[in-house]
Amino acid sequence: MPPLARRLTRRLALTLFVLWGAATFAFAGMRLVPGDPARVIAGGVQANATPQVLDAIRAEYGLREPIVVQYALFLGRLLRADLGGSYQLGRPVSQVIGEQIGATLALAAGAAALGFGLAVALATLTAGRPRLRALSRAAEFCSISTPNFWIGILLLAAFSFHLGWFPVIGDDGPAELVLPCAALALPIAGVLAQVTREGLERALDQPFALTARARGATEHRIRVRHALRHAALPVLTLSGWVLGELLAGTVVVETVFARQGLGHVVVAAVRGRDFPVVTGVVVLSALTFSLINIVVDLLYGLADPRIGAAA
């Protein structure tokens, strides 16, 4: 087998293992909740479900089987991409996720673009320039330390309530995306800018930068055309982290801006202990996370051909 295919196979096998692990955690979590699962499904103790209703639920969800059989059934359903039905919403989980994923993807993609763009611009402008760098570093440290929901609330206060430029709530149209994306992107951009600048400064010290300078290339051209590509590798390494921050950030930011989306759904599910929904979102994000990491692994070879040759 060629090395690339072998590496891909190994990564895919690992992904399957990770998915199995995530599903098992979720299943174990579901069974660790104190109390009768049937009663939880029926809406908790307050709902006062009759024994007949509880029996019907036990039959429907296979709760009378031994736990091993339940686990096997659960994994079998997952393999067929059947995530079960939401306790709270009374609808299939896959349908709920399908409806909500668009809004979350738009938010995450917008924030990623904004974060990466901002970081590259900041780093290119400030690398190797002590005064600007000091200023930018201070700003980056502040933005890293600021919780994204506070940024969101401040943006809301300033631009929605005070200036009235953006609507206070809602999620139709690109205008509503501006503030949530900014809130999500700023802390990410802080970290990315630091890493990009470090990479840029290392690249600018390399002999090839001197050669380019000697050939009369402008400073701007050296940075953008030559050095930036070398800074891409450490930034690429952080992509997995960025994705994690985005997934986690959407949960909070969607709450701040009262937006629709998966984050909104998962918070409601955690509050109501709606485990099929929590399981669905956890497994889905583990899958996304693993796949993105595989893509990043492949991109290394593109960004730095030496790695592809060595592997």
Next chain:
Amino acid sequence: MSAVQDAAAGGPYEPAWAGLRKVGLPRPGVALAVAFFALVCLAAAFPGLFAHAPDRVDPALALRGPMKGHPLGTDQLGRDVLARLVFGARPSLLVGVGSTLLAGVAGAAWGLFSALGGRVAGEAAMRLADVLLSFPAVLMALLVVAVLGPGTRNAALAITVALAPGFARVVRAQALVVRGSPYVRAAVGLGLAPARILLRHIAPNVVAPLLILATVNVGTALIAGASLSFLGLGPRPPAPEWGAMLAQSRDYLDVSWTLALFPGAAITLTVLSATVAGRALQARYEGREVR
């Protein structure tokens, strides 16, 4: 994180505290950060020193900005924001710092076990860490809260579960380096008991990178804790907590925007001071200057 590992790989023979002893006089920014963090810790330990009566309700003075008697203004029930911030330091730090400490201890045990336990068990322990690290920390924390239910203690536990595998990985890497070093092999050759080798010869070398990683991680844990309570999954409402205060202020933005200003500033400054101090410690340990 990898930087810590690299530095650790470079100098496994230095005693653990050598890196920490190198810390000389801090720069003004770092000193300021440490002083601020100490102040927050003091407020968490003895809130009575700084303010009184965080729960005294005064409807006549609801939602005012900063004024005489209430330097940071009042909230929707007329409670003093400054007093609530001071009394909120304890639950906020408990979740942020407490979970980091717990995760450090659990991660150290986990990493040492994985590096020094049997081959199969050690490998299994690391694969478990891989699985846990393969989804985002906050989602992991949400899953744990879904199982345990909301509350201060459960939020702290949730963040512990989310952070521990990262610590385990660093400790394992460091322990593997130390295990291969000549003096440990000499100790094995001398026939010392494995427990003694572990505690006297290996564990101390793991402490410094662990401490540094913990300091760098406090900021992350504080933000994660504040996020959970912002979502209503942390301390229950009447308790003053910074994230929960921010969540309430969201509903009164049109009336009083200063209500959202101060709790957020408290979180940010605390995280900032922890981050600055942690990065400075890390830089000193790795032997490079902070620019």
